[in-house]
Amino acid sequence: GAGVSQTPSNKVTEKGKYVELRCDPISGHTALYWYRQSLGQGPEFLIYFQGTGAADDSGLPNDRFFAVRPEGSVSTLKIQRTERGDSAVYLCASSAGTEDTQYFGPGTRLTVL
């Protein structure tokens, strides 16, 4: 497809479970970003990849959160031992280069019961 895609669109899980959220960036985009959007708030930065490496993971809230991008394209955000406070929309964005326009995917709505 032409845009950023994210799967699943919705994920409901129980407290303590492990979840993986997937992002397919726009083809050829080297930069990839994860943001988290809580209800009634704007998106907040989590992590930035340039190619395969996480260049900035300063926004990850704690060590239960981890993200990978092994081949420099698809990225997976992994959350261990989920907590109710992790419930939010997780947005992925990609850009051609670091300072270029960021294009967002539709997000994954995560609900932790």
Add this chain to the structure above:
Amino acid sequence: GQQLNQSPQSMFIQEGEDVSMNCTSSSIFNTWLWYKQDPGEGPVLLIALYKAGELTSNGRLTAQFGITRKDSFLNISASIPSDVGIYFCAGQGQSGGSNYKLTFGKGTLLTVNP
């Protein structure tokens, strides 16, 4: 985390009216952006501003980058029902910080009554 100060929080207007929203920050940004988000979708870029004092238009939308680089406003003229949504300002390239991280406001929810 830090978020920009965006106002108003919500607006309810009649079709055809003009609307204005603004955003302020305690930090200087090199770029200001305005996004629109529809339900179940990610934010979509409307206007990007790169120079202090810059005034940019995109159809019925006009935005300005404040001289101090700490504020911006967005105007929508002659509103139509499809303008409904949440509008976010975002700063990029914070002075002394990264040149890629977007810092968002909390959004302005716009409702247009036909």
